[in-house]
Amino acid sequence: MTRLDLFLRVYLALIVGFIFLPIFVSLLFSFNSARFPTLPMSGFTTIWYETIFADPDFWRSAKNSLIVSACSAVIATFLGFCTAYTDYRYSFRGKSLFLAIILLPPTIPLIIIALAMLAWFSRVGMSGQVISIIVAHTVLTAPFAMAIIRLRLSQIDESLEAAAWNLGGNEWRTMREVIIPFCKPAILSSLFLTAAVSFDEFTVSWFVSGLNKTLPVHVLEIVQGTIDPQVNAIGTFVFAISITLVVTSQALIFFRLQRSAS
C-alpha cells in the first residue's frame, strides 16, 4: 500500500465516521436508561421507545410523514418519468431551457425555497396543510426522479420502440408494454429515493407544515423544549426508515446496471 493509498483510506474512514458516528451515538443512547447522554452508560432500556410509541403526537406526525412521503414520491416519480421520456423522445425549441428549469430546485438553497413556498402558500390560502407539504416535497424531489429515469432511458436500444410499433403496438400500447417495463427498475428506485428524501426533509417541512407536523419537525420541537432521550429513539426510527428506502433504491439501480453490463 502506498502512502497515498493509506492517506485516502484514513480520509474515507474519517468521512464515514463523521457522517455515521452521530447517528450511531444516537442509536446507542436511545437504549440508555439515564436521562442525560453521559458516559459510562447506565443500563439498557426500551423506555424511550415505549414513551414515543405511547405519545399521540408522535403517531400524528409519523402518519403525516408517511402520507407526505408516499404521495410526493408517487407524484414526483410520475412527473420525473414524463419529463425524462420527453427529453429522450422529442426535440423542440427551448428544450434546454425547459430542462434547466426542471432541474433547478436542487440548486436553490432550501431556506429560500422554504420561504418562497411559505409566502406562496399563504397567498393562495394553502398554508399549513398536509397537501402543502406534499406539493413542496414534489417540487424538491421530482428532479431526482427525472435523473434516475433518464439514466435508464439512455440505455434503451433506440429501435426498441419502433420495433413495438412495427409489431402492431400504437403509441400508448408501446408506452405500456415496452417503455414502462424497460424503465421499471428505475421507476421503483425513484419511488424509494424520493420517499426517503421527503421522509427526513426538515427545512421546508418546518416552514410550510404549520400544525400538521412531520416527524423531523416533531423532533425539533422536543429538542427545543427539553433534553429528552426520546429524540434519540425518534431519530433512530427515522434513520432506519430512510436508510432502508435509500439502500433499496441504490440496490435496484446497481443490480440492473450489473445485469446489463454482463
Added chain:
Amino acid sequence: MTEPLVVLEGVEKHFDNFVAVQKANLTIGSGEFIAIMGPSGCGKTTTLRMLAGLDAPTKGEVRIAGKVMNDVPAHARDTPMVWQSLALFPFLNARENVEFGLKMRGINPAERRTRAMNWLERMEIAEFAERNVETLSGGQRQRVALARALVTEPKLLLLDEPLSALDAHLVIRMQSVLTRLQRELGITFVYVTHSQSEAFAMADRVVIMSKGEIAQIGTPREVYRAPKTRFVAEFVGRNNILPGTVTAHARGTATVETDQGTFKVKGDAAVGQTASVVVAADMVQIGKGENTIKATVISEEFVGSMVTVFLEAPGGAELKIQLQERALADLDIKTGKTVSLSWATKDGHLLLEEAT
C-alpha cells in the same frame, strides 16, 4: 392484371435539406427475395423504413397489395421487420418476445403461446423458450427475432442488415436458414445490406442504390456481369474499368480507344460516344489474346484458393486479375514484373456513360 405486392412510384424522402431517397421506382412481386444494396448513407434503410411506415415519403406513392400506404401508421401495417440490432425486448423471455405481435393484435394467451411455440420449434430454439433473451447467443437471438417477425404470418418481411453482427460462419448458416424459410413460406423478403456476398447468395433480384437513387435493378448475375453505371461497376465485384471513346462500331461490336490501348467489346454505341470497357477480374488471363494490355505487378492479395493480383497499366490505371492460387504458382509472377494480360471480346462489357 393484378398489381405486384409492393410498388414504389416516384418516392422521395427529404430530411430538412438532406435528400435521403429520390426518384425511387420499384416494383416487388409476391414471393420475391429482393436485396437492396449500397454503401452507407445511400438511402437503402430509409427505403425500408418507408415500407414499414416508420418514415413517411415526402413525395410519391408507396403501395402495398394495391393500397396506398403513405399515411398508414407503422402499427396499422403488417410489415414486420428484423432489425440490425435485433431490438428484442430485454425484459421478456424468448417466447414472450415472439408473442408480442400476437398480443398487440388481441389474440388470446393460449393461442399466442401455441403459435409462438410453433415458431420457436420451427427455428429450432424451443428449448430456450423461457430463457431471458439476454442470456442467448447471437445465433439464437437472431432466430428469436425471425420468429417474432414471422409469427403473424405476414406477406412481406423486411430485414435491415440482420446478419451484420454475426460471426462469418454463422452468417453462412443464417443465409441458408433465410433462403429456405423464404421458399417454404412463399412470402416476399426485402433485405437491406451493404454486403454483396449476402445479397448475391440469397436474392432473386438486387437493387443497387447510390446517393439516394436507384442505380440498377437486376438479377445478381445481371448487375455483376452487365453494370449499367460506373458506380455499379465499381461497387459490385472486382471490375477493371477502362474509360475511353468509341471509334468504330460494326455488327454489335464496338471499338473503344482508351489511354491503355484500343479494345473491342460487344455492345451497341455510336462513334464518338464516351464509353468504358468493363472486364471482371476473373475474366482476365495472363498471356496474349483478343484484347491485350501490358501491366506491371504491384501486389497480391491471398484469400485462400483465390488470389487477386493488382497491376499498374500505362497511364496509371489499376488493374485486377483473379486467379486460382494453383494457377498462379505455375506462372512465376513477382512484384515489379511486367506481363501481358488479355481477355476475350465476348467477356468485356460496354459501359455507356452519360456526359456529366
